[in-house]
Ligand SMILES: Nc1nc2c(ncn2[C@@H]2O[C@H](COP(=O)(O)OP(=O)(O)OP(=O)(O)O)[C@@H](O)[C@H]2O)c(=O)[nH]1
């Protein structure tokens with residue numbers, strides 16, 4: 001890959017007015033740009049990694065004064081010479097400084113281009129670069145924790161360990177290919193098979209963590225569903241702590257679904273309130289908008305990681321039980337809530353609890369049971385909690401699936417005593433898929449896809 005880069009520039013702080021704004025320059029022309037822009041260029045360049053107060057000059061006049069710092073490559077984020085200018089936080093000053101840098105030979109950086117250079121210069125592997133993007137967009141403790149672990153290299157080191165036994169097996173198989181007159185001893189073949197199966201089972205363990213990892217990284221989706229008027233919107237408001245959804249005593253109040261984000265003990269949850277599901281026997285006949293809303297409710301509840309099926313405490317359970325069965329047939333990950341528990345005595349709750357089986361009594365009005373609802377929701381979503389390496393990114397999961405498919409094919413080839421060349425080919429494919437997770441060697445396409453999701457300046 002061609003590593004001769006040009007010099008790029010971009011603001012690395014958010015746009016808008018602020019106390020300071022930072023503009024970063026990176027590439028082989030950095031020194032020239034520092035000399036063109038900074039009145040104190042000599043001092044700045046003589047003392048890398050130190051802040052030096054300097055005027056920023058353009059067109060013969062000073063346009064700002066700020067703290068400049070020079071990073072001599074490879075001791076910089078990108079691995080190449082870089083300059084960071086801490087300016088007064090005015091979008092106008094930033095625009096002028098960018099103009100000055102462009103006229104001194106830089107070009108505007110693409111989104112994620114600084115990180116892409118850091119990757120191409122070996123400062124970060126791909127999972128770490130992705131972790132930076134995740135870190136910046138984190139909205140919950142769980143997202144932050146998982147991104148920091150990945151940035152620290154936890155995933156990369158687990159994956160490189162995973163490939164080691166395969167590399168050994170491959171070397172042994174290749175030795176047989178080089179000396180085709182020797183027969184493959186049956187013990188050898190079964191040792192290879194055992195090694196491959198061990199790696200495959202580790203890959204499966206990592207893949208099994210993906211359902212949980214995805215929820216940590218992207219948040220989980222939870223759908224409130226049930227008949228009209230049971231208090232779904234009231235529960236959304238109660239969990240959110242604000243009057244977001246309209247609540248009335250009229251059945252069919254919610255038409256279009258509403259999505260709100262809440263944090264449950266550090267886990268980001270996208271909570272969906274939906275239109276009450278239509279009851280075919282009800283005299284109430286929904287109009288078109290309501291019917292369309294109901295169709296969407298079914299779609300949403302099928303997609304959710306968890307359905308909170310809501311029944312009203314004062315309603316007859318028969319129809320609710322039927323509806324719950326139907327909902328469970330679309331999405332079996334379900335928790336039954338009996339809302340409006342404030343209308344029932346303890347005895348009545350006990351009796352109703354027996355009818356519904358496993359369920360939780362809550363009251364959107366009084367707040368009863370909501371704490372338990374939060375903790376049950378989290379444990380239903382995440383199971384036993386997390387341990388070990390967690391795969392949280394779809395790209396990584398896809399590569400692991402690909403590697404495992406190649407291992408299955410290698411194992412099959414050994415089992416059928418196929419030529420060792422075929423086994424070696426499968427193993428190379430598996431190793432290639434694992435390597436792609438931490439660093440691709442030549443695929444601009446993959447790099448483009450990863451880094452274009454970054455923001456400008458990262
Ligand atoms: N007593 C009592 N009333 C409640 C409770 N929760 C909701 N309600 C009332 O039940 C009625 C319906 O509440 P909503 O939250 O609009 O019900 P919904 O399930 O969203 O209804 P649709 O949007 O029509 O499907 C309103 O009059 C609420 O005040 C509760 O916990 N206790």
Ligand SMILES: [Mg+2]
Nearest residue numbers: 232233253254
């Ligand atoms: Mg509603």
